[in-house]
Amino acid sequence: MLSQQDNELLCRVGPGTPGGAMMRRFWHPVCTSAQLPEPDCPPLRVRLLGEDYVAFRDSSGRVGLLEELCMHRGASLALGRVEEGGIRCLYHGWKFSATGAVMETPNHADPKYTARMKAPAFPVREEGGIVWAYVGPKELEPAFSRYAFMDVEPEHRVVLRINVSCNYLQLVEGGEDSSHVGVLHTNMARPGWKDNAFTRNPDVVNPAALASNDLEPALKIEDTAFGFHYVALRKTDTPRVQNARVVPFIVPYGRIIPAPAYQFTVLEVPADDTHTSTFLVIHGKEPVNEERIIELLGLNDPMYYNRKTCTFTASWTNSFGQDRAYMKESWTGLRGVEVEDAAIGLSQGPLYDRSREHLVPADQAVTRVRRVMLEAVRRAGEGGPLRALGLDLRGVSACDADLEEGSAWQDLLPSHRETPLA
Ligand code: FES
Ligand SMILES: [Fe+2]
Structure with a gap:
């Protein structure tokens, strides 16, 4: 038997919860490699610990994980085009690399502005047929655990x-x-x-x-x-x-x-x-x-x-x-x-x-x-x-x-x- 309070502590893992803070210290599987079968394949919506992300495999085969909603005005990047080394939002064409670099902002084509921006992207590893990500505090990123x-x-x-x-x-x-x-x-x-x-x-x-x-x-x-x-x-x-x-x-x-x-x-x-x-x-x-x-x-x-x-x-x-x-x-x-x-x-x-x-x-x-x-x-x-x-x-x-x-x-x-x- 577990008190309701402890039960909540263990079961609730969303942002801002104690259980969620503990979980966010670890690397997590976000999808299988097979779900992103080839370069520039369709992106994948990922839900992890109560938050939404988009995973995609770029033209070189590298996998990126970004917040799902575009940093410009919040369209889902899961509808986006995966092409030429990044994922492009359908709404106004902003384009992001797997590491979150902003590659293009066509409706504000000022290169200084583009260079200054960085999309929320997360560290990713692909090991053992699984794509893993770390979404916790940057300064606490642990070594990647091998199985x-x-x-x-x-x-x-x-x-x-x-x-x-x-x-x-x-x-x-x-x-x-x-x-x-x-x-x-x-x-x-x-x-x-x-x-x-x-x-x-x-x-x-x-x-x-x-x-x-x-x-x-x-x-x-x-x-x-x-x-x-x-x-x-x-x-x-x-x-x-x-x-x-x-x-x-x-x-x-x-x-x-x-x-x-x-x-x-x-x-x-x-x-x-x-x-x-x-x-x-x-x-x-x-x-x-x-x-x-x-x-x-x-x-x-x-x-x-x-x-x-x-x-x-x-x-x-x-x-x-x-x-x-x-x-x-x-x-x-x-x-x-x-x-x-x-x-x-x-x-x-x-x-x-x-x-x-x-x-x-x-x-x-x-x-x-x-x-x-x-x-x-x-x-x-x-x-x-x-x-x-x-x-x-x-x-x-x-x-x-x-x-x-x-x-x-x-x-x-x-x-x-x-x-x-x-
Ligand atoms: S909302 Fe994505 S480019 Fe505007
Ligand atoms: Fe069983």
């Missing part, structure tokens, strides 16, 4: 974006909640559930393919320099051996989920208080098949996902596509991991009030998310150091492994200890 998925060949990585109409924290908490995996994702986690005969799902791509039938995992949690990590320990059929699933939480909204063959890095980026862009990166030692991932997530059905706009399209208007007749075979009557997660997040409403819930020990990682995030909001307000800020995150990962009695779960991912404190 392991940025170091693999593009064929070994799939990047997806899914826009979901609810507050980011609901989706973050779902991701840091091991005990839901064996229930919500029953069909994938525990095939044979109908006959009460557990067999491990042989699909090495599926992050919900649990090694154990135990629905009551014991959690152990430890704070780290990037946030925290926790282990969910489940009973196995072998005496003195438990199944250990270690998942990190990376401040302010990141996690990594293990599948047998791949790692799923998930970033729940707040577009505003009631909309989230989930960036999902799957990477591993083997090439990744994008169509297979989309199918696994349940996003190959247009009822659920618009691939052009990257939007999760199911809602209460179609009961999230739930098929009650199909529930004889499928626990949820839904299809796919992401469809199940997004439907649950949306079912909690646009911004869930946590003051009336009833937590149990299996929710400890969810509680820790809140504690670490409240600490981050407080520290940002005091100008103190923030976990994960500016860290090299390439050593952060997740695992699902056997753990013998007496061994330390932290030894499964020793690199987490080596990530230095900020």
Whole structure:
């Protein structure tokens, strides 16, 4: 349970809010590289932390991020022409470069005036198939944090974006909640559930393919320099051996989920208080098949996902596509991991009030998310150091492994200890 006041503190991320000030200290994904597929392609409207921007790829392939509304008289640059090294407003033809230089002001063609002006533009990096931007105070720009998925060949990585109409924290908490995996994702986690005969799902791509039938995992949690990590320990059929699933939480909204063959890095980026862009990166030692991932997530059905706009399209208007007749075979009557997660997040409403819930020990990682995030909001307000800020995150990962009695779960991912404190 969280007081309404703390709930607001964590969930509200717009300009002028304490949560928004904390969020603005970090670099954020703003779109996938694939959404700006080639030089001079159509620009993209971007909403991040309750503010609107336009992203575009100029003639040389460089990506720029500007405030959406033109500095002259406020027409949207997302309607503009992207040409000859910049983006040109349709209204009076002012033209801006990716760095915000004012290139032309045709209705006031005084070169001195043009040179004096600078459009509100933001630092941008393109890494790992994602366009990242920093929109916080200039003097506080942190080092750019690298993730392991940025170091693999593009064929070994799939990047997806899914826009979901609810507050980011609901989706973050779902991701840091091991005990839901064996229930919500029953069909994938525990095939044979109908006959009460557990067999491990042989699909090495599926992050919900649990090694154990135990629905009551014991959690152990430890704070780290990037946030925290926790282990969910489940009973196995072998005496003195438990199944250990270690998942990190990376401040302010990141996690990594293990599948047998791949790692799923998930970033729940707040577009505003009631909309989230989930960036999902799957990477591993083997090439990744994008169509297979989309199918696994349940996003190959247009009822659920618009691939052009990257939007999760199911809602209460179609009961999230739930098929009650199909529930004889499928626990949820839904299809796919992401469809199940997004439907649950949306079912909690646009911004869930946590003051009336009833937590149990299996929710400890969810509680820790809140504690670490409240600490981050407080520290940002005091100008103190923030976990994960500016860290090299390439050593952060997740695992699902056997753990013998007496061994330390932290030894499964020793690199987490080596990530230095900020
Ligand atoms: S409003 Fe953009 S050029 Fe006038
Ligand atoms: Fe899930």
